[in-house]
Amino acid sequence: MSNNPGIIDNKFHLGLLIHLANQFKDQLISQYFSGADITAAQFKVLINIYKGFTSPVEISKNLLMDAGAMSRMVDRMVKRDLIVRNPHPQDKRQVVLALTEKGQIICDHFQNEALSSIIGDLTARLTPDESRLLVELITKMLPDEITAPHR
DSSP: OOSSTTEETTTEEHHHHHHHHHHHHHHHHHHHTGGGTOOHHHHHHHHHHHTTOOOHHHHHHHTTOOHHHHHHHHHHHHHTTSEEEEEOSSOTTSEEEEEOHHHHHHHHHIIIIIHHHHHHHHTTTSOHHHHHHHHHHHHHHSOHHHHGGGO
16 A cells, blocks of 8 residues: 555556546436437536536536636537526626436436446446445545535
8 A cells, every 4th residue: 555645556647547437427427318419528517407406607617617618518408408598687797507307317217327328327336335435435535615505
């Protein structure tokens, strides 16, 4: 074992492993939704709206995405009839994002079927106890303000 807490068994840096796990998860999401022509990044925007986050600023903060990239993605998703932009009722300079019927169906499908399939593929090499432990450890590792909006 290395003296560096970020290195596991002198092979892998913890940051690299977290990055690779995130890339693998995004790859699984993209593969799952490839028939619907939805990317992992677009799906993350959809699921944020589905969970009640309706402000582009709020969603970009949740996804750690810069405002310009978020704006371009919203434009593409509006053109594809996945989401709609509505004027904010109190502040006309702001917009409120909402799912279209097509976007709602994708999110419902994810909640009902895709989530278990993707998580199953992601954790296929783990035992149920290892999966529970992984959830506990990642939750413990992350600051509360990162996990709180998703509980």
